[in-house]
Amino acid sequence: MSRVELIVAPNLNGATRWVAERIATVAESIVTDSGACSLLVAGGATPRSLYELLSSPLWRARMDWSPVSVYMGDERYVPPNDPRSNFRMLRETLLDRILIPPRNVRPIPTSAGNPDRDAEIFAELLRKTLPQSEDGVPQVDLALLGLGPDGHTASLFPGSRAIRETERLVVAVRPPDAPTPRITVTAPLLNAAREVVILTAGTLKAGALLRVLARDGTPESIPARLVDPVSGRFEIVTDLEACERLDEEPLRDGIVTIRL
Ligand code: 6PG
Secondary structure (H helix, E strand, C coil): CCCEEEEEECCHHHHHHHHHHHHHHHHHHHHHHHCCEEEEECCCCCCHHHHHHHCCHHHHHHCCCCCEEEEECEEECCCCCCCCCHHHHHHHHCHHHCCCCHHHEECCCCCCCCHHHHHHHHHHHHHHHCCECCCCCECCCEEEECCCCCCCECCECCCCHHHHCCCCCEEEECCCCCCCCEEEECHHHHHHCCEEEEECCCHHHHHHHHHHHECCCCCCCCHHHHCCCCCCEEEEEEECCCCCCCCCCCECCCEEEEEC
16 A cells, blocks of 8 residues: 555544545646546445535535536445435435536446446446546546445445456445445546545544554455555545554554644
8 A cells, every 4th residue: 555644633523624625625626627527425424424514505605516527436226215325315415405417426327127237337437437547447536435344445345356356447246244235436446546535433443444554454354455546645534533543553654644
């Protein structure tokens, strides 16, 4: 794993504000340079407050969403209006409250009745709508991820075959204890991003964060260690609670800690 900036806020609110500021800054600078910006976003509970902050009046006035495309990074294989849908959460907390062109909203499809087919459809969409990295991989400007207590990120779970995927950009997975299949982007897509931000907070994530940053461990046991951008920036934005175990083991090289 190359260089990672560990951004430590006092709490989730501080971490959320930092990520919101980063997203707005990236969007403003990328749009100035290229006229468009692409975000790949996470599901789960942690980013809810980030999406609600970005859709608040102050931030709506701050950020022009019209040149921004938003791609879901992973999805539960349920209809888009299902309470478990990541896209439904994103729509309710952000998309329905901002002025973003519908064509720029890129959910992961779950309507083919076949997760593998829908994964192929989304991969094709990524190839058709994103610019390519120097390695010919579709390149998002910023990928936002979460971190599970077991060290998963997106829907790349410990022991999953998807961890070792090197060709396909999107795959269907069937986590052993999950009620539904999932569709997830894979490491090749994530690591082609111009910037990757993992937003995680709270005591429950302290063990996973330690294992992500410790010198030992493998992607099989802690899939978030797959995140290692080829040339992009990599930030882990967290809070004091999630960092409370970082003195238990030697950490790997390349970590730059910034305390907010
Ligand atoms: C999902 C997410 C998943 C999430 C982690 C952390 O579909 O649930 O994409 O990868 O980021 O599970 O979830 P919390 O933020 O809810 O702890």
